[in-house]
Amino acid sequence: MVGWALGCDDIDAALVRARGHGFDPGDVIDGQRVGPTGTMLRWRLSRNALTAGLVPFLISWGDTPHPARSAPQGLVLESFHIEHPDTSSLTPVLAALDADVEVKHATDAALVARLNGPNGSEEFR
Structure with a gap:
């Protein structure tokens, strides 16, 4: 993503x-x-x-x-979060946008979505 x-x-x-x-x-x-x-x-x-x-x-x-x-039915967004090595750098910007999203500490930056569909649940980065 x-x-x-x-x-x-x-x-x-x-x-x-x-x-x-x-x-x-x-x-x-x-x-x-x-x-x-x-x-x-x-x-x-x-x-x-x-x-x-x-x-x-x-x-x-x-x-x-x-x-x-x-849109065609079939996929459901189960979860969405952001990963980043410096979570505190993103928090003020996301707050300024009124974005209600979790930011988790991780080694690499990533957008992470989990979708559920006919073949089960899958994570996308």
Whole structure:
């Protein structure tokens, strides 16, 4: 895994909050595409989405239904956490983004997700 998104209802307010806590996720980028059902999907995301990493980018779907609602069924996210050798360096940034994610001490930095599907549970890094 190389990056992750943190959903928010009001991306402009989330950016103000993050900047007020000392982290600037960058400007907002607007995007859109046609989904598999022919529906136009629109979103707004923070510019730090262009750089993969342990710190999430912000995304707001606005009045567009979240695409997960129309995605094929089969996988369930069981857990998600971050591993890092210096957990205290990530804590303030994640707090600035209001990201409720566990950061565990480890030798190497990693995003860790556990998915459960028809063939059982599997961990992805």
